[in-house]
Amino acid sequence: MASALIFSLFSLLIIPSQSPQAEAASANTNGVKSVCIIGSGIGGSSVAHFLRQYSSDPSLPSVGDIRIFERNGVVGGRMATVSIAGDTFEAGASILHPKNLHALNFTQFLNLRIKKPSSASFSLGIWDGTQFLFKTLDSNSKFPIFQKILSYTNSLLMFFRYGFSLMRMGSFVENAVDCFSKYYMGFDSRPVFETVEEMLKWAGLFNFTGRTLQEELVDAGLSPLLITELVTVITRINYGQSVSISGLAGAVSLAGSGGGLWSIEGGNWQIAAGLVNHSDVVMHLHEEIESISHLQGFYELNSTKGNSYSCEVTVVASPLDELNIRFSPPISIPARKLQHTYTTFVRGLLKPEYFGRNSVSEIPELVGTIEAPDLPFSSISVLKKYSEKDMTYKIFSRKPMADALLDHIFSVRKETVRINWGAYPHYNAPEVFAPFMLDGLHLYYVNAFENAASTMETSAVAAENIARLILSRFSGQVPSRSSGLKSSTTGGEFLHLDL
Numbered sequence: 001m002a003s004a005l006i007f008s009l010f011s012l013l014i015i016p017s018q019s020p021q022a023e024a025a026s027a028n029t030n031g032v033k034s035v036c037i038i039g040s041g042i043g044g045s046s047v048a049h050f051l052r053q054y055s056s057d058p059s060l061p062s063v064g065d066i067r068i069f070e071r072n073g074v075v076g077g078r079m080a081t082v083s084i085a086g087d088t089f090e091a092g093a094s095i096l097h098p099k100n101l102h103a104l105n106f107t108q109f110l111n112l113r114i115k116k117p118s119s120a121s122f123s124l125g126i127w128d129g130t131q132f133l134f135k136t137l138d139s140n141s142k143f144p145i146f147q148k149i150l151s152y153t154n155s156l157l158m159f160f161r162y163g164f165s166l167m168r169m170g171s172f173v174e175n176a177v178d179c180f181s182k183y184y185m186g187f188d189s190r191p192v193f194e195t196v197e198e199m200l201k202w203a204g205l206f207n208f209t210g211r212t213l214q215e216e217l218v219d220a221g222l223s224p225l226l227i228t229e230l231v232t233v234i235t236r237i238n239y240g241q242s243v244s245i246s247g248l249a250g251a252v253s254l255a256g257s258g259g260g261l262w263s264i265e266g267g268n269w270q271i272a273a274g275l276v277n278h279s280d281v282v283m284h285l286h287e288e289i290e291s292i293s294h295l296q297g298f299y300e301l302n303s304t305k306g307n308s309y310s311c312e313v314t315v316v317a318s319p320l321d322e323l324n325i326r327f328s329p330p331i332s333i334p335a336r337k338l339q340h341t342y343t344t345f346v347r348g349l350l351k352p353e354y355f356g357r358n359s360v361s362e363i364p365e366l367v368g369t370i371e372a373p374d375l376p377f378s379s380i381s382v383l384k385k386y387s388e389k390d391m392t393y394k395i396f397s398r399k400p401m402a403d404a405l406l407d408h409i410f411s412v413r414k415e416t417v418r419i420n421w422g423a424y425p426h427y428n429a430p431e432v433f434a435p436f437m438l439d440g441l442h443l444y445y446v447n448a449f450e451n452a453a454s455t456m457e458t459s460a461v462a463a464e465n466i467a468r469l470i471l472s473r474f475s476g477q478v479p480s481r482s483s484g485l486k487s488s489t490t491g492g493e494f495l496h497l498d499l
C-alpha cells in the first residue's frame, strides 16, 4: 500500500474572509480578469491555449491578461533538447503516441513538422549485467526488402521467446488507450472534472491506478518471462522504475514502445513555444515564483526578482514536490517523490568487451536491462551513427554515471553531457491524488494528474480540463438539466457548465 501521507506545507495562519463556495459563486460573471500560470512546459502553455480558444466563444466568460512565469531562460520544461558535438537531440520527453490527439492538433495548428522514427528496424538486446538474455538480429543493409525480412524475423524471434503473452500485452495496452481516448470527446458528452479521481473513473482508468502493473499483467495472463524481461525493460526506459509502478503508468509506458511513434522536427519544446506565442500571453522568463498568497479576491504572486503580481486565477503547472513555493494560506497535498532519471549523452564508442562481444557491431542499438542488483544503467541506445567507430549514445540510469564507470563501458569518449531530471512521479500503487483545486477557490494544479501517468499528452489533457474548470466556475451559472448542461459532480458545491 502506498503511504497516503498528507502533509501540510505551512500551518494554517490566514483564514479566507469568505467561504470557498461563496467566493466561487461571487466570481466575476463578466469574465476572468487575469490568470497567472507557473511553468511554461506543455501543461502551462496548454492551459493558456485552451483558455484563449474556449473563451473566444461569446457564451463563455472572457479571459483578460494571461501571464506565464518560467524560472528558466527557455520555455518547454521537460521538453528540452541537448547539443552534443554539433547535433541536437531530445534530452527529456522524446516520443509521442499516434493517438496523442492534442499533440497532433497542436502540431497542425502551429505548422510544426512531424519527425517519424527511421523505418530501418533497430536491434534490441536485454542485458542482465553478465549476458544478453535476448537479442534481435541486426543488419547493415539499407535495402527496404531486407529490412522488412529482418523485421518479420525479429517478430518471430520475439514470438518464440514470449509466445501469445505478447498479444495479451497488446490487448491490455489497447484497452487503456481506448479508455484514454474518451478525453477527446466533445463537450456535450464529456463533463468538466473537479478531481483527478472523477476524471479517471469517468474514463474507466481509475482501477488501473489501484494495483501494480505486475498484478494487472499477471491477471491479464502474461507470462512471468515477458514481465521480468521485455515489460521490465520498457518500464525502466520510460519511467526508470520496475513493474511495481501502477497499472495505468505501466500501460502508458508500454504504449510508448509500440509502433507509429513520432516527435517534432527540431525539438518537442516548440509545441510549448508555439502555444505561448499564439495565446496572447505575457511571458516572464527567468522569473521564479516563490510565494502565492490569497488576499481579498485575488492572488498575490511574488518572484525571486522581487516583483509582485496580482491575478484573479493562479495555475500551478509544475510538479510541486521539489519546489519551495510558500502558499498562504497553506495547502495540503499528498506526499509524492519524484523519480530522478540521470540522462547521460556520450559521443564516442562502446567497449565490446564490457558486453562480452568481439566487436562494437555485435552490441544491439538499444540495450535494455532487467531488475538486477548492481546494474549501473537502465538502458543505452544509439542516437546517431556517424561511422562504425563514432556514435552518439543516450544512457538512462537511476544514479549518476561517474567518469570511472563510463570509462569502463566506453573505449572512446569525445564528449559527455549529463542531466539530472526530477523526471516523473515515483509511482506507488494504489496512487493517491492531489486536488485540481488546491484551495477550493481559484488556485489550480495541473500536475495533480501526473500520478496517473506522466507524458506530454497527459499534461495537455489535464490542462484542457483545468481551462474548462476555470471557465465553468467563472460562468457563475448553475447547470440545469433542461439546458442540457452537465456537471461531473452530483449535488456538489461547485456546479459547472459543460463547456
Ligand SMILES: Cc1cc2nc3c(=O)[nH]c(=O)nc-3n(C[C@H](O)[C@H](O)[C@H](O)COP(=O)(O)OP(=O)(O)OC[C@H]3O[C@@H](n4cnc5c(N)ncnc54)[C@H](O)[C@@H]3O)c2cc1C
Pocket (backbone or CB within 6 Å): 038, 039, 040, 041, 042, 043, 044, 069, 070, 071, 072, 075, 076, 077, 078, 079, 091, 092, 093, 094, 095, 096, 287, 288, 289, 290, 317, 318, 319, 323, 325, 341, 343, 421, 422, 423, 424, 446, 447, 454, 455, 456, 457, 459
Ligand atoms: C528523461 C525524460 C523522458 C521523458 N520521455 C517522455 C516521452 O518520451 N514522451 C512523453 O510524452 N513524455 C515523456 N516524459 C515526461 C514529460 O516530459 C512530462 O510528463 C511533461 O513534459 C510534463 O510537462 P509539464 O508542463 O506538466 O511540466 P514541466 O515540463 O516540468 O514544466 C514545468 C515548468 O515549470 C517551471 N517552474 C517550476 N517551478 C517554477 C517556479 N516556482 N516559478 C517559475 N517557473 C517554475 C519549470 O522550470 C518548468 O519549465 C519524459 C520526461 C523525462 C524527464
